[in-house]
Amino acid sequence: MPTTIRHRLSRPAYRLVPLPRRSPTNGVNRPHENQDPGTSEAEAWHARWKNVMDTLPAQITRQQIEKISIGGAIGTGLFLGLNTALQHGGPLGLVLGYALMGTVVYCTVISFGEMVSFQPHIGGPVGLAHLYVDEALAFALGWNAWYNWTIVLPAEISAAVLLVGYWSGGNYAWGVTAAFMVTVLLANCLGTAWYGRFEVGFTRLKVATILLLIVMGLIIDVGGSPRGPLWFRYWQDPGLFNGQMFAPGALGNFLGFFSVLLQAAFSFFGSEVPAIAAGEVVNAGKNIPIALKWIWIRITLFYVIGVFIVSLLVPYDNPDLNNTSGTASQSPFVIALNLASWRGLPHVFNALFLASAWSAASSDVYISSRFMFNLARLGHAPRFMGWLFQPLGRGKIAIPWVGIAVAGLFSGLALMQDGGGQTAETFHWLSSMTSAAALQAWIGILFTYIRWYQGTRRAIQDGQRRREDFHRHWLQPYAAYYAFGMCCLVLVSNSWAVFVATDWRLALGPGETWPPAFDSTAEYQAVSGPVVPIFITSYLPIPAFLILLFGYKLVYQTKMVKVENMPSHLSYHISEEEVAEEPEPDYASMPMWKRYGLYALNIVS
Template sequence: MESKQGFQREMKSRHVVMLSLGGVIGTGLFLSSGYTIQQAGPIGTILSYLVGALVVYLVMLCLGELAVHMPETGAFHSYAAQYIGGGTGYTVAWLYWLTWTVALGSEFTAAGMLMQRWFPFVSVWIWSGLFAAVIFILNILTVKFFAESEFWFALVKVLAIVLFIILGAAAIVGFIPMESGANASLFANFTNEGIFPNGVFAILMTMLAVNFAFSGTELIGIAAGETENPAQTIPKAIRTTLIRLILFFVGSIFILSALLPASEAGVLESPFVAVLERIGVPYAADLMNFVILTAILSAANSGLYASSRMLWSLSDKRMISPIFAKLNKNGVPLHAVILSMLGGALALLSSIIAPDTVYVVLVSISGLAVVIVWMSISASQFLFRKKYVKEGKSIKNLRYRTPFYPVVPILAFVLCLASLIGIAFDPTQRVALYCGIPFIALCYGSYYLTKRVKKRGISNVAESKSY
């Protein structure tokens, strides 16, 4: 069965859940979590992840109502265009597309570097190109094949996290012996260097990073148009995804904090590897290297899917060339996938040729995009419900309703806005505003300029016909 847009509705609930997890669980957890613990301290990091989870939960409650009522591919871009304004929808779409294409470049580079551990004499670029080809092929085959591949990609890292939490918990209670004397001071690691070793402000900075770490949950909305029975699948996927994310992220951080002193956590190696080696797991570094590689490829798979569907949505709304709205016989927007992959290749190139100029600008803009997308989802739901009631319709007719309206969308919007304001006070992240604001202005300007040109062309055609 095909959707109204021509897409094949072949994604089941397990596919959508794993697609979302695949976009979220990646190097941010496996590699960067050590740096986060070092900066904010164990307790501060756990608090910031809990607050981040709350923000995501509120935003996803808003997305649930919109996606069930209007299940379409490229969802939140369409919602923003319909309920906030065409310029906002256009800008949100390009911001989100850029986020994932930049991510593709960094993920293919990281995957190639990870392979150096096992094949040090093979160039990084050979592996990067090979992985890019694999991800491209997975995305141009049927949606069902893509969904299955992403399911198994994501399952590997989910099982790895579950196993890590089980082993860590066993070490904490003493079932698994660790280094001499380590078990006696496990919980002392939480307060050895003070509750907030670098002050409360460090937690605020960590919370900003946590928002980005949770990005990817909104992929549930992107996939709405290709989901089997959206009214049942979307709410279930939102609920189960968020529960698992909180368990995985907070559970992992708790185990890491208990078994690894904050002063020893860092970015030189994965904190997961350090803890597994302390527990005495053989070949810990190789095992985790494989898991991180799988995580990166999973995120790249989700990213190419998301960026191509966003281009399709722009084209379907006649905001860019109609060529990107064409679907091949497998129901895949091939031209949109190709352009997104080319964008990822350019990002990959800029990360090597101009890492301190072009690539920094791209990363800064994409960093802002996630929070702006979440703000657009919250605002869209607020305005949708307001319009829905104003038209005399009963909210009882909505198959999924955002609870505690209007508190949930307003609180979600305010918390996201607070994180953007916080960026202005951090010198290391302020570049995101310097680069992001002009890019947003450029998108709005481009939209309204194009709109004016189209309107003028139509009026000229009408005048010529009158003669």
């Protein structure tokens, strides 16, 4: 064998990149320690974080991050979770609940987007909390977010198994679960660029699904079914609100609406994914604001209009809404198609919902592994959890394989089911555990933004920065205050129904389902059932977060960063080469019809 070929074969095809050792006294909020006397504080900060870009190179393009910003807001919660929300709130309560929570999501996303577009390469919300609030908050926020994205992964896999059960009758649950686990993990092992490509394809599929459902719903509402025109028939009978839910009269109307608000929050989780992925986005300082610019239209189009169409098609007292199979048959969209005698379509939409669940699971692995990498980068997790796998000869590819492997281990929680009803129960308990954690992550992000806003405002007043350096929204900081207050309200009210339950039991009785089937003949629907597990899974993340926060402060004696000590020099500057790499279309020189046509195409595609 020639010497050259033998030499090439003897070289490894990959390398494992460990993290550099970090001195316990060299915290991120103390960059002046252990640095050369001739190095300025700003240079020390840049040296501290520059290698993050080198170890996780930017591979997500502008088109991909725009599609991810759409796809992150469309998931199984929209397709499968509206049946209970419609039952609890009635048609008007459903629309108002999702519209109000949509405003909270919008304010949260624009706040997060402002920070990461200015500083995308310092570890996402963990690094931002480290710099502008407290190391203890960064520690607690990072592990809370990792817990959320890691535990929601088996929940999404359980949802996928339920969808496959529409055809298999609940058989082969273990095999289907294993197949989803393997394919989702392998997809993330291909690298960030392939993750972006997958998300572009699945986002287009999800957008096509929701647009198709909206168009079909409009056709049915105006008379395209044997039932004739519906218009606002179900807003009149049985009524605007479900006054029989939880309490009689006006109190029942309000409690039903408030229940929708809590369910809507779970449906919107994931809207912040583009900002979390900012560290791997090409031209993040430019492309993240572009991706988030039209998010309010996407929320309105896909969620508010979607739930409005549902409110026109199915009455809240329809017995089919009691379906808890977890398949397409429980979706109000599919129930409306069946009522319109449009047969065969549930199979098509079940397949589309299945693709949505797979996409959501893939995003869960991606975000979970990045949070673990950032925690290790900041010294809040063992160093080996930040190790990277870099195939040689494959360009700039870096895979945080330890984070992916750990997410894969936790995805095995989905194997707890044994087919049939236990699968649905597994999904319910797992999803309940993530609601409070996700809300805590939003609260931590918003509090970090409020501190970041104070620091950047002082930098502007002192002449260190210009206002043009920040993608400041005209609603700030009031949008952040509003979202922070609403998220706190929803967090403490999460699963409020357990406090008015008529009995406290640990498990379901024979023939019982949870949530209990709605009885339209009763004066009102009392809360009963196994509420003890609901109480535990809904509120356990709150004391866990506080233990992490104050435990870290107690051990390391950390203090909140003062406004005057906040670093204003850590920003992302776009080079001329980066701008030339992805030129933005010149919308100003286009005819009006073409300009707005491209806007619309970009929003929905």
